[in-house]
Amino acid sequence: MADRPGHLSDHVESLFLTNLSSPPLLFFFLGVAAALLRSDLEIPAQIAKFLSLYLLFAIGFKGGVSLAESGFDASVVGTLVCAVALASVIPVYGYLLLRRRLGAADAAAIAATYGSISAVTFVTATSYLDASSISWAGHLVAAMALMEAPAIIIGLMLYQMRQRAAADGAAAGAVEWRELGRESLLNGSVFLILGSLAIGWITGSRGMSQISPLIGPPFVGVLCLFLLDMGIVAARRLGDLRPGRGRAAAPLAFLVGFAVGFPLLNAALAATAAWMLGLPEGDALLLTILGASASYIAVPAALRLALPEANPSIYLTMSLAITFPFNILLGIPLYHQVVRALAGL
Amino acid sequence: MADRPGHLSDHVESLFLTNLSSPPLLFFFLGVAAALLRSDLEIPAQIAKFLSLYLLFAIGFKGGVSLAESGFDASVVGTLVCAVALASVIPVYGYLLLRRRLGAADAAAIAATYGSISAVTFVTATSYLDASSISWAGHLVAAMALMEAPAIIIGLMLYQMRQRAAADGAAAGAVEWRELGRESLLNGSVFLILGSLAIGWITGSRGMSQISPLIGPPFVGVLCLFLLDMGIVAARRLGDLRPGRGRAAAPLAFLVGFAVGFPLLNAALAATAAWMLGLPEGDALLLTILGASASYIAVPAALRLALPEANPSIYLTMSLAITFPFNILLGIPLYHQVVRALAGL
Amino acid sequence: MADRPGHLSDHVESLFLTNLSSPPLLFFFLGVAAALLRSDLEIPAQIAKFLSLYLLFAIGFKGGVSLAESGFDASVVGTLVCAVALASVIPVYGYLLLRRRLGAADAAAIAATYGSISAVTFVTATSYLDASSISWAGHLVAAMALMEAPAIIIGLMLYQMRQRAAADGAAAGAVEWRELGRESLLNGSVFLILGSLAIGWITGSRGMSQISPLIGPPFVGVLCLFLLDMGIVAARRLGDLRPGRGRAAAPLAFLVGFAVGFPLLNAALAATAAWMLGLPEGDALLLTILGASASYIAVPAALRLALPEANPSIYLTMSLAITFPFNILLGIPLYHQVVRALAGL
Amino acid sequence: MKHCKRLEIVIEQPMARRLSGLLDELEVPGYTIIHQASGRGDRGTRQADDISGALTNCLFVIACPDEALAGRIVEHIRPLLTRSGGICMMSDAMWVRH
Amino acid sequence: MKHCKRLEIVIEQPMARRLSGLLDELEVPGYTIIHQASGRGDRGTRQADDISGALTNCLFVIACPDEALAGRIVEHIRPLLTRSGGICMMSDAMWVRH
Amino acid sequence: MKHCKRLEIVIEQPMARRLSGLLDELEVPGYTIIHQASGRGDRGTRQADDISGALTNCLFVIACPDEALAGRIVEHIRPLLTRSGGICMMSDAMWVRH
Numbered sequence A, B, C: 001m002a003d004r005p006g007h008l009s010d011h012v013e014s015l016f017l018t019n020l021s022s023p024p025l026l027f028f029f030l031g032v033a034a035a036l037l038r039s040d041l042e043i044p045a046q047i048a049k050f051l052s053l054y055l056l057f058a059i060g061f062k063g064g065v066s067l068a069e070s071g072f073d074a075s076v077v078g079t080l081v082c083a084v085a086l087a088s089v090i091p092v093y094g095y096l097l098l099r100r101r102l103g104a105a106d107a108a109a110i111a112a113t114y115g116s117i118s119a120v121t122f123v124t125a126t127s128y129l130d131a132s133s134i135s136w137a138g139h140l141v142a143a144m145a146l147m148e149a150p151a152i153i154i155g156l157m158l159y160q161m162r163q164r165a166a167a168d169g170a171a172a173g174a175v176e177w178r179e180l181g182r183e184s185l186l187n188g189s190v191f192l193i194l195g196s197l198a199i200g201w202i203t204g205s206r207g208m209s210q211i212s213p214l215i216g217p218p219f220v221g222v223l224c225l226f227l228l229d230m231g232i233v234a235a236r237r238l239g240d241l242r243p244g245r246g247r248a249a250a251p252l253a254f255l256v257g258f259a260v261g262f263p264l265l266n267a268a269l270a271a272t273a274a275w276m277l278g279l280p281e282g283d284a285l286l287l288t289i290l291g292a293s294a295s296y297i298a299v300p301a302a303l304r305l306a307l308p309e310a311n312p313s314i315y316l317t318m319s320l321a322i323t324f325p326f327n328i329l330l331g332i333p334l335y336h337q338v339v340r341a342l343a344g345l
Numbered sequence D, E, F: 001m002k003h004c005k006r007l008e009i010v011i012e013q014p015m016a017r018r019l020s021g022l023l024d025e026l027e028v029p030g031y032t033i034i035h036q037a038s039g040r041g042d043r044g045t046r047q048a049d050d051i052s053g054a055l056t057n058c059l060f061v062i063a064c065p066d067e068a069l070a071g072r073i074v075e076h077i078r079p080l081l082t083r084s085g086g087i088c089m090m091s092d093a094m095w096v097r098h
């Protein structure tokens, strides 16, 4: 990529190209191709589950160790509060937008999904930053873990209010709040991130020296294998969105449009918040990614328990087959530009 | 940890603290917390099986390579004989102790479980020694493998004698000795440890240079993930010991007391034997650990075949949910003190 | 091994001994011993599948990176054409040889199996070359991937011709060509090798620097664990060849003889072709291995769909339990001698 | 041999813990669970390839010698099936007492 | 509760995709698939330990309220079983409508 | 279609090899085994999360056209179930001959 000095479009173009030609994303494309061509290439389910646990274990521990080094100060607390605020506001305006075209259950489920985060999108963004050696702070990992639960709880509160208002509470299953609280807070992924964060924080660099041979150098290679599986699974889900399959009666165009537009809206909001907080480039990009990303592991598991009326082949397909690929392929470099532009003001 | 020169209690305290705050043990605590809080964090079963095979493959190979370097001499043979003797004596006095409060089947099963060893406790102890750079000899791995089988065979011989004496041989199923021999000697874990030991011994340092990138640096990280799973499984088993569940009719207090007291008794016996053999610090600690540890993989598998009358929710829960955590959390540093004290005499 | 200068037999002997005493092959023997002694040592199925995907991912990526460095020139194209030619000719004369003693379905199936290749035999050969630091070119990986499909298609064409000739086309199920094409070209293993090759080629050494910590140093260790599983599975299959089991009515002696003799014939053909192409030592050995090796993953999966009349306990057992062990234990060093001898002419 | 009712329930993985809890409360003699099943039904295809478990099924097999209890089990799981989908089949079998 | 036929099919893993395609074409109400099963039959032992899938079985369970459709399913899978081996059993059950 | 008896056996994983050996000796036409099942019974919960296999179940399905053989199978496995626990159910089914 010819790096003529300072010419914006070339520089922007190179950002997109480097991202798209990074091994992890190329293996994501390979997975998509395998599924579309109906090849029988498949990563066994227990292996995919373990690769995701490895990624959470690694990012959590790294976050904890760098948190031990950087310590807690006002700006850290500010970022955490802002992250939780984002995860609470996004589901509200999301639900209002969605309610115009969808039933209450599906609207609340999608709102909760997009209010929450995708750990693997965050992980892919950290490896994007590492590749262009831009530093990022450990407490962003804490922000990620804290953004998981609020979105589910708020999404379902909106659903309950609508149900009580429509006085047909009997029809809709009452939301088991106790079950929901336990499920969203004690969900496996959230628990592992927070646990690894705490242990990384306690053991600090001494702990890292023992663990880094497993979570350091091999990280990008494992990410490639995981994104290969994600490409296969995402491409398979795309088929589910077509009206004929299951009960996805909702208008396809609106759903696809929302799955790309809403993350852009959230990214703008999060980038502005990061700018106001004066976060450094790497941290600002990660906060924007957290706003823009949607959950496809923790939230769907919680929603199947708390809100089974919502149809997973809508909210799971939107976040897994459209928003996740959009974010890692185009979103990351795009939000990087937005963050840089804001910093330049 | 303030290291005021030479003051025993500080030194002892720091030993316990370093052990408890080592990453593997912190991840064990995380697993226990996940299970107690009923989080759905879980390591898939085939992954946990593979992580245990990795640990046995690694410790076996390392043992074999160091055996090739140190070679066989009288003291090595002495240690091996002493180990087998321990694994034969412990079940006898264990059975006599247990028979006073339990049925013959459960007594024989627990005696066999505690006469045998836990490879992961041994592995955790080697990583404890490596962390404080205390050397240990490869033939201890051979000792570990040799201690597996005798305990099962002796435990069952005691059971058969009791049955014949009580002349109700018909009631109790005859022990299939052929099946039992094959099962205890050819058990998967024992076979892998001895096989890796032999291959490490044959290929020596040339072999180690090819294999160590997989079994060397990443070892502690993999141990963390395995102990995370162990914490989850151990905490789940704790529930089984309560009288209400299954047929654990035996007095709970006696079982819990035995699961902590008996390992201490065996540790004292093994430490004394190590002292009489004049073993160096690292080897003495490992022999003590072998005496004090109880099997929860190889022996339970053999007992289900040879002695199904014994109730696994007693012997498996005692070794997995009480003795294993006790040994890796408190036992290792405690036995280290005992070994040091004896050496000081 | 005493290396008296230049004495052929010592040198040959040392080649065999180093191969047989390399850790991967010793773990293969351990697996065979475990199965023959009926130990319950077993690698879980999803783990074995993942280890094979890791090996294909690693060899494909390495091949692509070295292809990027060496680039495409006439000699590379020559090797690829020659490889595809081999994979097309071998099934023809193989089928004619087999038809004399076996039914059409089994003959076609075995011909397709031996016309194709075994990726793990290729991978074991590359680690044999790396151990004696003999270089080999990346495009051989491309040759391997290209040799998978033609053998299946040609084997089945021969079967169809025979069916039409015998005018009982109705009896034998028509071969679903569309299904077969898709299955042989889009088979999971072939797709992963070609995909990793392409990504390694695109990202070149920049990509390798990110991925090599996962696929470089740990490669031989993972190969040991995979060959341990292969030893267990191969030894188990040996039992299937005995006439009593299933419908292996064919003469046992002929099948075993073919499973060793035919690879030697193909090796001679491939070595001569490599010699005529003037390939360097490493590449010539790998081309010979591709000729001599038989598929036990991709082709059996395709044959079960396209030619279910053929009995897998014949063709799968021959390639997995006889040809694969023969090639990695004796074949690799033997073909290395042949290649060296030809080069000496 | 004693007559018994054989119950077979397919439900999504996230609901497995809740269903086994319900069966424990109903004091069924026992149950066996098979995991990671895939399938297709009204709610579309579940290929058991996702990590959330929302697209993965599990299959419960229950041997229930007491017919009245079998009926009670069916009544208690019906609302679960209505909310989350899945199926339940009941058939006759003979139970080998040992 | 409604009467239905319970179909149980064991076939080798490579044929799973073709069988589920056939069931989709026949518009069966649904099916559940259990993977990685081992077994023994006329064609020898399948220990589900090979990577090609040729020696691994999978088990289909189909609840079919429409008896005529159940008969059509059996007729359509018979040729598959004849070519690749495996078994198919049909039994009576009651289907819990929800 | 031919009448047959369907046998369903749940037993712990360590006993799987012994049970399949027994079935081979009894020359049953075939059997299918599903692994890594969890469950609960008299002997408490088996969550299939332990490495020893002592707390993991497996499920055998046997199609047996010969009723007398089915009776013999039940008699031979009864002592296994008495010693190690587990269940065995027998029901009627139709076997699709191919």
Ligand SMILES: Nc1ncnc2c1ncn2[C@@H]1O[C@H](COP(=O)(O)O)[C@@H](O)[C@H]1O
Binding pocket: D010, D011, D038, D039, D040, D041, D042, D043, D044, D045, D046, D057, D084, D085, D086, D087, E028, E029, E030, E031, E032, E033, E061, E062, E063, E064
């Ligand atoms: N007729 C059927 N026969 C067997 N399994 C079924 C049937 N209908 C649904 N299932 C299973 O139940 C799951 C959920 O069904 P549904 O709620 O109808 O989407 C499906 O993924 C299948 O695994």
Ligand SMILES: Nc1ncnc2c1ncn2[C@@H]1O[C@H](COP(=O)(O)O)[C@@H](O)[C@H]1O
Binding pocket: E010, E011, E038, E039, E040, E041, E042, E043, E044, E045, E046, E057, E084, E085, E086, E087, F028, F029, F030, F031, F032, F033, F061, F062, F063, F064
């Ligand atoms: N009688 C039977 N009962 C249960 N499963 C069977 C029976 N016969 C065959 N199978 C299953 O079907 C697979 C293929 O059977 P076959 O085509 O007879 O070799 C076997 O591996 C078993 O898993």
Ligand SMILES: Nc1ncnc2c1ncn2[C@@H]1O[C@H](COP(=O)(O)O)[C@@H](O)[C@H]1O
Binding pocket: D028, D029, D030, D031, D032, D033, D061, D062, D063, D064, F010, F011, F038, F039, F040, F041, F042, F043, F044, F045, F046, F057, F084, F085, F086, F087
């Ligand atoms: N009534 C039942 N229905 C289904 N499975 C059962 C039943 N009772 C026991 N089991 C299974 O058999 C295993 C051992 O049973 P038990 O010997 O009663 O502890 C349990 O873990 C269950 O998987």
Ligand code: NA
Binding pocket: A090, A113, A114, A115, A116, A117, A266, A290, A291, A292, A293, A294
């Ligand atoms: Na978000």
Ligand code: NA
Binding pocket: B090, B113, B114, B115, B116, B117, B266, B290, B291, B292, B293, B294
């Ligand atoms: Na012991």
Ligand code: NA
Binding pocket: C090, C113, C114, C115, C116, C117, C266, C290, C291, C292, C293, C294
């Ligand atoms: Na070949």
